[in-house]
Amino acid sequence: MLAAAVLAGGGAQAYAASSSAAPEQASVAPAAPTAASASGIWIWTGEFASHLEAEANYWVLYGLGAATQMLIEYSGHSTWVLYIQ
Numbered sequence: 742m743l744a745a746a747v748l749a750g751g752g753a754q755a756y757a758a759s760s761s762a763a764p765e766q767a768s769v770a771p772a773a774p775t776a777a778s779a780s781g782i783w784i785w786t787g788e789f790a791s792h793l794e795a796e797a798n799y800w801v802l803y804g805l806g807a808a809t810q811m812l813i814e815y816s817g818h819s820t821w822v823l824y825i826q
Contacts, residue, residue, distance in 0.1 A: 786798055786802065809823065
């Protein structure tokens, strides 16, 4: 569940980051503590020549996250250690 949430959240943040507010519409938000920031969840997956390639890579990673979530939820194991190479 966490992997799928991280991938889905990362994709949403990537799309949201591309459109920024105009300076007159921007407001100052209080800074979040370092431990609570989302800056530690980004994983570099490569450079792509087209938006289509990047989108395909995103959906493959999202699918792997969803499959991992399903295995964890339906297998009955209470703890899993996941290694990614």
